[in-house]
């Protein structure tokens with residue numbers, strides 16, 4: 256089902272939630288959390304706004320949130336402060352009687368939308384004709400449940416930004432080459448770090464239905480889906496040159512969804528957890544330019560006044576879809592649970608969920 260179809264069939268935030276004061280919403284959410292206790296579990300991704308993060312039982316990167324969803328069997332309701340693919344993952348990994356709720360169905364991910372299942376099946380059949388049965392598919396967790404299912408059905412696995420190297424190495428032991436969906440940058444950055452030269456990587460363009468490569472096609476080892484994160488692509492080499500010029504001793508720290516040039520120029524790159532740990536362990540007085548989503552960068556700036564931290568791109572905005580989850584939507588989702596009329600439940604159908612779980616389980620088995 257497309258995001259537009261989902262929106263047509265889901266209710267919108269009722270007007271009565273639109274003009275409440277923050278204090279009122281915070282009071283009501285706090286009261287529901289206290290009264291529901293362990294029946295309610297609120298995971299929050301690091302890119303979420305502070306106004307909802309304050310209610311998260313756990314915060315984490317995509318890997319940790321997937322691991323926690325697989326472990327938590329006691330909560331009846333998992334109200335996910337994150338985006339659609341994360342809530343789908345939680346539903347796939349939770350038990351059938353647990354309900355997963357996304358407070359605002361418009362909280363999608365533009366990168367996940369860049370690979371749909373029809374494009375993927377078409378690509379697969381053309382790539383099979385070109386390369387035969389030599390390809391293992393890997394998908395970044397930032398993808399729809401149908402893509403995860405396709406990958407699981409074909410023997411592949413999911414990856415997150417914190418285990419991408421392990422999973423690419425694993426995949427290349429199973430088959431001669433990989434198809435990496437949907438983020439070309441994470442795929443390219445990871446494969447290059449593992450010593451695979453750019454000439455052995457090709458890009459699959461799902462719109463033109465064409466493979467882009469230089470050099471002999473039989474040398475292609477990594478096929479990158481032509482998708483990207485619209486937030487992380489906004490960090491450029493010009494931004495890097497500016498901080499080099501204006502901040503003495505700056506260290507550039509970026510997420511691997513950034514482009515190849517930016518990641519190569521950066522001092523460090525890694526998942527949101529890696530970024531947080533690096534800043535927490537940095538010496539007082541050190542200078543950092545961070546290339547990731549703004550809610551997280553602002554939180555790091557506020558939590559570490561002893562360090563000089565800026566966004567690598569001074570004109571950066573937060574991820575718009577992550578930002579959809581706010582106090583009114585969280586309160587609405589929770590009050591709908593209390594009155595027994597759950598809104599915005601995320602339910603992946605059993606056929607899709609079965610193979611998607613196989614892909615997720617293969618990743619979880621290889622992750623600490």
Ligand code: 13P
Pocket residue numbers: 301315316317318364397415416417512525526527528
């Ligand atoms: P991680 O938290 O896994 O680094 O993911 C970043 C992201 O873009 C989630 O949408």
Ligand code: SF4
Pocket residue numbers: 338363364365366367397484485486487548574575576577
């Ligand atoms: Fe998707 Fe990028 Fe937003 Fe993450 S930051 S949810 S990849 S659009």
